[in-house]
Amino acid sequence: MAPSFQGNCLSTLLGAGGCVAGCTILLVSAFPVLQIVLGALYMGSCPVAPVLPVHVLVSGVGALLLLNLLALPNLLCPSRHTGSLWTLWVMSVGLLYCAWFLYGSYLVYSVYPPQYLDSSTVLGNSTSAPEVHLTQNHTKASPAASSGLHCDRSLYLFAFWTHTIVYAFAGNALVILICLCGFMKISDLVVKYFTS
Template sequence: MSTAIAVVSKLILSGLPIAQIVVGALYHNECPMQHFIPIYLEVMGAYGLLALALSFLPFVNDLTPYSIAFGSVNLLFFLCWFTTGNYWIYSIYEPNYNKTVSIDTYCDKTLYLFAFWTTNVTYVQLVLFVCCCCFCARHLPSVMTSPS
């Protein structure tokens, strides 16, 4: 039963990366003001799907030197790409959404706001993850050592 739950939850989690790929591809040339934003979305979406697919492999969950090195490289790539994408997105806040005013300083509203809000959602997820880790680190040892 737990395997089925893991598969279903990973399928649900794949929705955002798929949406990132689709939005990035549909609006690939629609942000001359910062033409890397659609590329950022496409790569983040592909990375998210790849990370979800790799999580099914048994070596990813083992604490071997190979899996630790793999996880470290994976995390390093994510942090570098996410930081770069933050710069591309937030450096042009808030862009001109009107294509008729100036084609060079234009960025499609759907593309930009999708990238902006998915980046913000990633920050919210990161904060929730850190809070959960802190809570578990503080309360889980006392639960595990208490007599039954």
């Protein structure tokens, strides 16, 4: 007797490959969960860029959504064929996430460097004065410092380094892709040269 469609999906879900994929998804989803927690924890703690905590929170939710859209159908039932409507939905969410990331880049880099407010003052609801950047024995006032606007140090640096690392990975991937395309083109020319 041939196994049923539901039996194939259940055996895949409970198999070793499904377990490895599930553990990988848990590890990959830890960073978006951290984004959600930091965005919620520091909500309202960045007057210089008031949307920055919302951006960090929504980025975490969007990353989890995109991860689930990409991985769950293949994890739960790899033999199921996804239609063009599903592909359109995933591409739409991916493009929206990229646009949100670019908006976040504007938020992060437009106020660089902000006047930092120490995390302990925000979490402890203290009204102490924000920190000022020190460079070469004198203080450097950022444009936000003169207006009294500040941002929580942990939140801002998390958002800053998240965006910077993503751009570094994207740049490296682009260089590797260009090198691979060039190598394939050269190897194709060499093969044509020696076969003709």
